[in-house]
Amino acid sequence: MTALPDKTDRKLGLVIDLDTCVGCHACVISCKGWNTENYGAPLSDQDAYGAAPSGTFLNRVHSYEVQPLATSDKVQPPAQLIHFPKSCLHCDDAPCVTVCPTGASYKRVEDGIVLVNESDCIGCGLCAWACPYGAREKDEAEGVMKKCTLCVDRIYNENLEEIDRVPTCVRTCPSGARHFGDLADPDSHVSRLTAERGGMDLMPEMGTRPVNKYLPPRPKDALPEIDVLAPYLAPVDDAPGGFLGWLDKTLEKL
């Protein structure tokens, strides 16, 4: 049923740290790998080795440049490069769910995950039209809509080691930029991170109330000016003896 639940028991989601993401795209690759080999239709590629390759991805990493405003301290502050992973935000008011004509899209009451029942999906694409974040893509081979499942086949999977029962993007991230947990629980580490770091919603004006939060980049450190070569150029011994002493004297005479 495509009516949204009034309230979900938990709000499982991701907190993505824009301060620590290094833009390595490992989450993109691990997501493509896990979700091609496991639950649902594989994420297909078209013309993968040809001139115009294209494919279905549930997670993509953009990169943005932000030019900070000049201040009296920094007349010409350096631009910041921010890597920006983007996947389904599992919105509380998910517009993709209510527009679905077949009931294939739904938001789970128990944990708030937004999923697609692929055997009911007619591939009309209206959910992708309704999503402001580009979280849904039509798989060209399967003809159905694909989206992030929050690795629903990992997080409850008792065949996996406990440490692996998180979305594969979180498990893979080498810089610790991705965090998974229950955002309805104020004591969860993701809720605490959001509170401490001022976690934010993307496009709040769309009224989608995303569950996933983004942690803004922290201000860059302002270190004192250091000449990194200076220590190597300063004399280390005023009166060397032995061979170096002889060399020093000989060179002085020349």
Place this chain on the structure above:
Amino acid sequence: MHPAPSVIIFTTFSGLGFGLLAWLGLGFPDVTGWSAFAFFTIAYVCAVGGLMASAFHLGRPERALKAFTQWRTSWLSREAVTSVAALLVMGVYAIGTIFFDKALPLVGVIGAALSLLTVFTTSMIYAQLKTVPRWHTALTPVMFLALAIAGGALLAGEVTTAAVLLALAGVVVMATWLHGDGAFARSGTTLATATGLGSIGTPRAFEPPHTGTNYLLREFVFVVGRKHGTKLRIIAFTLAIALPVILLLVPFSHWLAAVAVLSHVAGVLVTRWLFFAQAEHVVGLYYGKR
């Protein structure tokens, strides 16, 4: 938005077909027998043909029947339900006029209402989308209904009424264009709100996630042909509104009426192409495009 031929043909012809059905249901023109058969054939070919064209953009058309289930929340599902209801009710009315020489006024009125409701539900599929600011306005359903009612009157041969309604539809189409041109800017959605990075400074898309294209860019970021927007609007307005009105105002002849209908259909096809091609989805912001 990608102007897919399937949705352009679908919205144009189902609008005309259901517009004509609405007029027929209200008894304009008051025809029976073979004459009624001809009118209903045109209406059903347009309406059903349009609906079938829409099935071509589905990834899994064989499951299309499932689209009738979610009318509580989905405008697309409501459209499916009301369109079939309109076709069935008007079918009863058509059988009465064609085979029994008897119009059933109550059935006709209900059928006409359902026909217009179908056009309304179609328009709401677009108007509901906050993600496409140009469409997210009450003008969208007004424009769809105005064109369907005027086009229906034209097909129904209501010469004077059609001329007036076409002129009114022209005003609505103009208003839609003028209002739509500033809609994205007025929506307040920018790369700064999309990324939340506006507090630091002005963000700029630096590198896309990949060098190739993807479903999102193909479906939502359509920039080809925008530079001809003004010329195409003039062509669309001339064909859909101005020429048919002139042809209706000169002394009536069936040939001129046929030209008026063809001109109107061609014009509406161009307005629908512009409706999609000029609509910008907010997801384009993430890619530094619109």
